[in-house]
Amino acid sequence: MNPLHRLTTRIEAADRLDAVAAKIRDIASPLGRPSSLRDKLTGRWLGHSVHPMLVAAPIGAWIGAAALDVTGASGTAARRLIGVGTLAAIPTAATGAADWFDTSGAEQRVGLAHAALNDVAVTLFAASWWSRRHGRSVRAIALSGAGLAAVGVAGYLGGHLAYVRGVAVNTTAFQSGPEGWTRLIERDELTTGVPVGATLDGLEFVVVDRTDRVDVLEDRCTHRGAPLSDGVVTGDCIECPWHGSRFDTATGMVEAGPASVPQPVYRTRVVDGWVEIRRTEVGGLRRNPIGAAHDTG
Numbered sequence: 001m002n003p004l005h006r007l008t009t010r011i012e013a014a015d016r017l018d019a020v021a022a023k024i025r026d027i028a029s030p031l032g033r034p035s036s037l038r039d040k041l042t043g044r045w046l047g048h049s050v051h052p053m054l055v056a057a058p059i060g061a062w063i064g065a066a067a068l069d070v071t072g073a074s075g076t077a078a079r080r081l082i083g084v085g086t087l088a089a090i091p092t093a094a095t096g097a098a099d100w101f102d103t104s105g106a107e108q109r110v111g112l113a114h115a116a117l118n119d120v121a122v123t124l125f126a127a128s129w130w131s132r133r134h135g136r137s138v139r140a141i142a143l144s145g146a147g148l149a150a151v152g153v154a155g156y157l158g159g160h161l162a163y164v165r166g167v168a169v170n171t172t173a174f175q176s177g178p179e180g181w182t183r184l185i186e187r188d189e190l191t192t193g194v195p196v197g198a199t200l201d202g203l204e205f206v207v208v209d210r211t212d213r214v215d216v217l218e219d220r221c222t223h224r225g226a227p228l229s230d231g232v233v234t235g236d237c238i239e240c241p242w243h244g245s246r247f248d249t250a251t252g253m254v255e256a257g258p259a260s261v262p263q264p265v266y267r268t269r270v271v272d273g274w275v276e277i278r279r280t281e282v283g284g285l286r287r288n289p290i291g292a293a294h295d296t297g
Contacts, residue, residue, distance in 0.1 A: 004156045011113045011157070012106035021112050025101065031094065032101035034244050034256065041098035042168075043260035049168040051099055054092040055158075059151060061085030062125060066148055069141050079132040082125050082144065089122045096158075099168045102224055102243055102258060107165050110157050117154035121147045170261040171225040172218050175203055176279060177266055183274045184216065190275075195238055197229030200277075205266070207275060208233055208249045214275050215249035216266040223259035 011017070025032060031041065043050040065081040068074045093115065100111040124147035131140035161167040178200070185198040190209035197219055198205045204219035206229040217238070219229050226242035233239075237246040237255050245259035252265040266277040 004153065007153075008110060008157060008160050011110050014109055017109045017112055021108050024112070028097055028101075031098050034258075038098055039257035041095045042258040043095075044254050044257040046260060047262070048170075048260050049095070049099055051092065051095040051168065052162070054088070054095055057088035058085040058092055058122075059155075061088065062121075062144070062148060062151065066144055069144060074132075074137065074141065079129055082129045082132070086122055086125050086129060089118070089125075093118065093122075098258070103167055107161060107167055110161055110165070111167070114154050114157040114161065117150050117157065121150035121154065124150060170222045171220050172222050172261075172264050175218060175220070175264070177203060177205075177218075177264075177277060179279055181269065181271075181276045181278050184277050185275050186273055187214065187270055187275055188273065190214070193233050195229050195231060195233055197227065204229075205277070206231075206238065208238060210249070213250075214268045214270060216268050216275070216277050217247065217249060217252055218264045221245060221247075221259060222261040222263055228263070 031038060039045070041050065046053075061081045062085040065074070065078040065085070068078040068081070096111075096115065096118075100108070100115065103111050124143050128140045128143035128147065131137075131143060162169060182200065184200050184205060185196070185207055187209070190196055190207060192209045192211050194209070196207045196209075198207050198216075204227070206217050206219045206227075208215045208217075217228065219227050221228055221240045221242070223240065223243060223245050226240050228238050228240060228247070230241040231239045232241075233249070234246065236248050236250065238249050239246050240259065243258055244256065245254065246256040247253065247259070247263040248255055250265070252263040254260060254262055265280065267280050269276050
């Protein structure tokens, strides 16, 4: 086990961090409440999380400054790059915090450590900028090096959150329903405007009778995997029972965050009293989960 993995494992088990996380949630509560600001920060307008895109700005600027330092060309250009990176870290941190609000347990603890290390990095780079401004080049370069080290460890923790823990990723990416028309549920079991859960080949669906049609979506919310069948139907939308995201039941589009990825929907028809469904690629259903045969279609 590599040292960073051991560190991450220890952070995941450090339940004493939960009290710190609770205090931070109270302080930054506006980022956790449903609002147009939160929708912007979590990426509803973009179709996925904004945070990974913004991360490139501060890191790229800081690495550019380091490259100038290494080549002996540090000066005004390096100082400006560090300044740009430090300023760019502010919206980057805000989008990360908005994603972090919907985590708990081990994910919350790793996210807290990730943010803390990034805060350390920002402080070090700000100090480096100040030192460069006052002609203390050796100290400035040392501070930048320490800042990059902090960013590196924080980046490892961020990668763990995304690629191991699956924070801020589409929870339905590896699910696929039937390609051909397949019976799902008898329409007599439905009540207009009331979400009903149904299972087919191990995959969970939520079914909503709209009187003139029947809408079927995957039951796992794309945001954090909540069962939408436990939610409520409000107007044209179904609301997630965990975090309040709203999806149009006909199109799957996100009408209110924090979800950013549309909910997969299925084509439906009623035949002999049965609701039948078939897959549609609209909404980004992944055709071949890990281990499945390669799909060239």
